[in-house]
Amino acid sequence: MLEAPVVIAISLIYLGLLFAVAWWGDQRADQKRSLIANPTIYALSMAVYCTTWTFYGSVGRAAVSGIGFLPVYLGPTLVMALGWFLLLKMIRIVKANRITSIADFISSRYGKSHVLGGLVTVIAVLGIIPYIALQLKAVSSSVSLLLSYPEIVMPNRSATMSVAADISFYIALILAAFTIVFGTRHLDATERHEGMVAAIALESSVKLVAFLAVGVYVTYGMYEGFGDIFEHINASPELQRLATAIPSGGGYTGWFSLIVLSAMALLFLPRQFQVAVVENVNEAHLKRAAWLFPLYLLLINVFVLPIALGGLLHFAGQGVDADTFVLTLPMSQRQEGLTLLVFIGGLSAATGMVIVETIALSTMACNDLVMPLLIRHQRVALDESRDLSRLLLGIRRGAIVVILLLGYLYFRLAGEAYALVAIGLISFSAVAQFAPAMIGGMYWRGGTRDGALAGLSAGFLVWAYTLLLPSFAKSGWLPDDFLTQGLFGIELLRPQQLFGLTGFDEIAHCLFWSFLANIGAYVGFSLLRPPTAAEATQATVFVDALKDAGPVGAALWRGRAKVSDLQELVARFLGPARAQALFTAYARRRGVASGVMPEADAQLVQFAESLLAGAIGSASARVMVASVAKEEPLSIDEVMHILDEASQLRTYSRELERKSRELTAATLDLQEANERLQELDRVKDDIMSSVTHELRTPLTSIRAFSELLRDDPRMHLADRERFLGLIVSEAERLTRLINQTLDLAKIESGRADWNGCELNLKEVIEQSVAATSQLFREKEAHVELDLPDNLPLILADRDRLIQVMLNLLSNAVKFLAPGSGRVKVVLRLLTDGLEVSVTDNGPGIRPEDQQLIFEKFRQVGDTMTAKPSGTGLGLPISRRIVEHFGGKLWVESVPGEGATFRFTLPFAPIQEQALAQVAAA
Amino acid sequence: MHRRVLASDRLIAAFLFGCVLFNYPVLSLFDRQTTVFSIPLVYAYIFFAWVVVIAVMAWAVERRFK
Numbered sequence A: 001m002l003e004a005p006v007v008i009a010i011s012l013i014y015l016g017l018l019f020a021v022a023w024w025g026d027q028r029a030d031q032k033r034s035l036i037a038n039p040t041i042y043a044l045s046m047a048v049y050c051t052t053w054t055f056y057g058s059v060g061r062a063a064v065s066g067i068g069f070l071p072v073y074l075g076p077t078l079v080m081a082l083g084w085f086l087l088l089k090m091i092r093i094v095k096a097n098r099i100t101s102i103a104d105f106i107s108s109r110y111g112k113s114h115v116l117g118g119l120v121t122v123i124a125v126l127g128i129i130p131y132i133a134l135q136l137k138a139v140s141s142s143v144s145l146l147l148s149y150p151e152i153v154m155p156n157r158s159a160t161m162s163v164a165a166d167i168s169f170y171i172a173l174i175l176a177a178f179t180i181v182f183g184t185r186h187l188d189a190t191e192r193h194e195g196m197v198a199a200i201a202l203e204s205s206v207k208l209v210a211f212l213a214v215g216v217y218v219t220y221g222m223y224e225g226f227g228d229i230f231e232h233i234n235a236s237p238e239l240q241r242l243a244t245a246i247p248s249g250g251g252y253t254g255w256f257s258l259i260v261l262s263a264m265a266l267l268f269l270p271r272q273f274q275v276a277v278v279e280n281v282n283e284a285h286l287k288r289a290a291w292l293f294p295l296y297l298l299l300i301n302v303f304v305l306p307i308a309l310g311g312l313l314h315f316a317g318q319g320v321d322a323d324t325f326v327l328t329l330p331m332s333q334r335q336e337g338l339t340l341l342v343f344i345g346g347l348s349a350a351t352g353m354v355i356v357e358t359i360a361l362s363t364m365a366c367n368d369l370v371m372p373l374l375i376r377h378q379r380v381a382l383d384e385s386r387d388l389s390r391l392l393l394g395i396r397r398g399a400i401v402v403i404l405l406l407g408y409l410y411f412r413l414a415g416e417a418y419a420l421v422a423i424g425l426i427s428f429s430a431v432a433q434f435a436p437a438m439i440g441g442m443y444w445r446g447g448t449r450d451g452a453l454a455g456l457s458a459g460f461l462v463w464a465y466t467l468l469l470p471s472f473a474k475s476g477w478l479p480d481d482f483l484t485q486g487l488f489g490i491e492l493l494r495p496q497q498l499f500g501l502t503g504f505d506e507i508a509h510c511l512f513w514s515f516l517a518n519i520g521a522y523v524g525f526s527l528l529r530p531p532t533a534a535e536a537t538q539a540t541v542f543v544d545a546l547k548d549a550g551p552v553g554a555a556l557w558r559g560r561a562k563v564s565d566l567q568e569l570v571a572r573f574l575g576p577a578r579a580q581a582l583f584t585a586y587a588r589r590r591g592v593a594s595g596v597m598p599e600a601d602a603q604l605v606q607f608a609e610s611l612l613a614g615a616i617g618s619a620s621a622r623v624m625v626a627s628v629a630k631e632e633p634l635s636i637d638e639v640m641h642i643l644d645e646a647s648q649l650r651t652y653s654r655e656l657e658r659k660s661r662e663l664t665a666a667t668l669d670l671q672e673a674n675e676r677l678q679e680l681d682r683v684k685d686d687i688m689s690s691v692t693h694e695l696r697t698p699l700t701s702i703r704a705f706s707e708l709l710r711d712d713p714r715m716h717l718a719d720r721e722r723f724l725g726l727i728v729s730e731a732e733r734l735t736r737l738i739n740q741t742l743d744l745a746k747i748e749s750g751r752a753d754w755n756g757c758e759l760n761l762k763e764v765i766e767q768s769v770a771a772t773s774q775l776f777r778e779k780e781a782h783v784e785l786d787l788p789d790n791l792p793l794i795l796a797d798r799d800r801l802i803q804v805m806l807n808l809l810s811n812a813v814k815f816l817a818p819g820s821g822r823v824k825v826v827l828r829l830l831t832d833g834l835e836v837s838v839t840d841n842g843p844g845i846r847p848e849d850q851q852l853i854f855e856k857f858r859q860v861g862d863t864m865t866a867k868p869s870g871t872g873l874g875l876p877i878s879r880r881i882v883e884h885f886g887g888k889l890w891v892e893s894v895p896g897e898g899a900t901f902r903f904t905l906p907f908a909p910i911q912e913q914a915l916a917q918v919a920a921a
Numbered sequence B: 001m002h003r004r005v006l007a008s009d010r011l012i013a014a015f016l017f018g019c020v021l022f023n024y025p026v027l028s029l030f031d032r033q034t035t036v037f038s039i040p041l042v043y044a045y046i047f048f049a050w051v052v053v054i055a056v057m058a059w060a061v062e063r064r065f066k
Helices: A004-028 A038-047 A052-069 A072-097 A102-109 A114-147 A167-183 A194-222 A227-235 A237-244 A251-268 A270-278 A285-302 A304-314 A321-330 A335-379 A381-385 A389-417 A420-443 A450-473 A481-485 A495-500 A506-526 A533-543 A563-574 A576-590 A602-616 A620-630 A634-713 A715-750 A763-773 A773-778 A796-813 A873-884 A910-920 B003-021 B040-064
Strands: A758-759 A782-786 A795-798 A822-829 A834-839 A888-893 A898-905
Touching: A004 A167, A004 A194, A004 A285, A038 A052, A038 A194, A038 A270, A038 A285, A038 A335, A038 A782, A052 A072, A052 A114, A052 A194, A052 A237, A052 A304, A052 A321, A052 A335, A052 A420, A052 A834, A052 B040, A072 A102, A072 A251, A072 A270, A072 A420, A072 A533, A072 A796, A072 B003, A072 B040, A102 A335, A102 A420, A102 A450, A102 A533, A102 A620, A102 A910, A114 A167, A114 A321, A114 A335, A114 A389, A114 A450, A114 A620, A167 A335, A167 A389, A194 A285, A194 A304, A194 A321, A194 A335, A194 A898, A227 A304, A227 A321, A227 A506, A237 A304, A251 A270, A251 A420, A251 A506, A251 A873, A270 A335, A285 B040, A304 A321, A304 A822, A321 A335, A321 B040, A335 A389, A335 A602, A335 A620, A389 A450, A389 A758, A420 A450, A420 A506, A420 A533, A450 A495, A450 A506, A495 A506, A563 A576, A563 A620, A576 A602, A602 A620, A634 A715, A715 A873, A758 A763, A763 A773, A763 A782, A763 A796, A763 A834, A763 A898, A773 A782, A773 A796, A795 A888, A795 A898, A796 A834, A796 A873, A796 A898, A822 A873, A873 A888, A873 A898, B003 B040
Parallel strands: A782 A822
Antiparallel strands: A758 A795, A822 A834, A834 A898, A888 A898
8 A cells, every 4th residue: 555656646635635725725815705714723824833843853852862852842832922922013013014024024124125135035045944955854754764665764865876866856846846836826926825824724733633643553552551651661771761851962051942942933934924924814813823832732742752762662773763753653563544644744744844934935035135136237127017926926936946956955965964853953043043133123123224234144154153064064065173173273163162162052052152143243233323214214113013103104205106107016016907906995995086196195105115015025115116206315303203203193192092091080980979979868868758757756746635635625634734744755755856866967977076085984984873863763773883993094075975874774774674673884994995884684675676776766665665765866876976986886685684785985095094194193 | 900911911921930830940850760650750740831831821812801
């Protein structure tokens, strides 16, 4: 089943399937029913990060350095947590400026500089070529392994092998053709490729499934689970050390530098920038990707170590390269289906990477390298009014072929000397050089073109010297004595111990020196001179991308241009029909009939420039627009003035927002106040109605008795006196009621007069008891006092306290049975105050009534006397008085055994007490 | 707090948290010849911490604010 024709046929069918998916995705995009408008597909497309390096190489690295394969996936996991900020800002900038690549991004940020765009392109291409070589190496060795089935023969390549006989050469050509068909089919040369993204997402799923399948097979088919594999290695200390120790070679420094490096790579690899930023259809997709993509990374790594250990155990001493374990393990078990699935998975990983990477690089090469050169040197070709979109596509297709052939060349020269992972890390270190210019450009206004140029060049040179050239030297292509003895025999210049720095592995060493040079030069040269007008403009566009600033760019353009000229210019790069449609749509959006305005305003010029930027890069677009428009150059002062105005506008609008927020808050406050007033009003009405009700009862009695007296002149004297007595007592009750209502109202409204002074509570109690002694005598009740001497003073109003005591005492006596009543008044010292209790042996108060009696007009009283004998205000008033002086008043009672009213009062403040004691002494 | 700010702060916290978990010196605490359920400790630790970091990130971005 694994004969050459079958393998080739299945590979081609698989590529055809991918192509069908891509075609379908493009169709759907044209119908505005995007296939990729889905956060999961976005996250899967980001998994183009996992190439054959992951698919085959992780196992290879794990076989050498144990868990050392992991930091390359931990870095991206961590950076995805920040992706929400960094990627979001990049997406906004890219969308607003129709940026198509990293080179365009950096060139656009530093004043739309051609030189800078070209430099970034060169670095990216040179940096990525080893990475593409890696894919070729992986695919070609997997093909030759498959073709030797059922034997397992390591691909043996000799340097003398002719290109025509080399299978990887044909693989490179097939991949180039495939990429051309994939990425540059469209004549309209726009920046987005929805179909490609759909195909990449499919490939990501396939490679994950394939890797998990082989992982499960090795772990649970060949062995009995994770535990079993790890127990097998106990026999070999070598393997055991592999599985448990942090990798040798750099140790934690190496580990840390790999995390940093891979984090940068996730942001700045051209293919990652392409799928994560350029191809993003909806910012909200970032949210799902923030955790789904790390989850993908985790899943694809779960089985790496088991496969590596399984392979080392299984192929011990057979000289099988660990980079091939993923494929050779199922082969050794004659699992043909699984072997084929793995091969397809590896092919997915390689094609996905090659397609996206070369499309991204070819766009860069076309827009930032070739077009600027054409514009500068071959004005003739461009001045002809002909459709240039074919030229653009031609350049891109050529670039794809050249890039893949360069990859093949590197593979021939250096590929065999290195494991997959080591090659990948060389590329990672190269793209990491974009970090200072990119991140600095997004957050620092001061960065200039000179700074970016100097930083990138310095970082790139250090990278080439410390990592790329040694890779050539190690593969024998360069004499390697400059590695051991240093350049020109100077020891300090040894590329991998630069200036004598040791203790780092080669990656950490390169990262340290290149970043030092890169960041140092970027910052240093940026600070040499103030930004120019163009730099300042673009700095504002980039740094303020997340603020709703409006079109800053349009505000900074002054000049004259004809609409027809602009449209013609756009038509030359995008095709006449498309240009016509875009301009009509724009005019409709602005509410103008197209053709009505012959003279273009700044916004239209801006619009045309952004259209061109999507096709030929921002720097070239700038030049092209300038060629048809009569522009007035702005001085730096004018630019700064306009930018200031823009930022002032922003400040005003922020101020306005703040004011409006304050207004809303004030409205809310007013509403609340109004509700409170209404509530108070309602409470007042309630009180009024209960007061009038309470007043009516005695008034009715008085009126009834008065009428009786008036209507019956012959009434007996005894009855007459009794009725008159009742009238007098009801009138007294009425007076009391009115007084207490007024009193309570005063207390509640806070208008009561309080005469606070230190007083001796014992005296107050004695005075109150004396005042009520008549009541007790009438009921023949016994009063018992327990009042200790020399207690501290308290701060209160004497008359008010007497009022409280009188109330409690008269309440107690009211419910006593005549003849056998006993009332006990006790004064006690607490830690922070005094407590007074008045205990009676009356009928007591039911638990459910114990709270009720402190409410206004509530009398529970004696059920036997139908007529209320009090006002229902005494206890509420007493409680308020006690609370006013910081105390509490409550009741404890068991029905049938009497009731105890207690209240506490805090001590007077210390100094006054001391003074009082001194005075007393 | 504004919901968007809160989600952002949670992500930054997840980032810092992950940086600490995955690097020296915390990592070195688990770098020893021990196994949990016969899986090497450091290997089990890294994957466990990885799952935790991903879970925190998912919680931060996907949680619906009440």
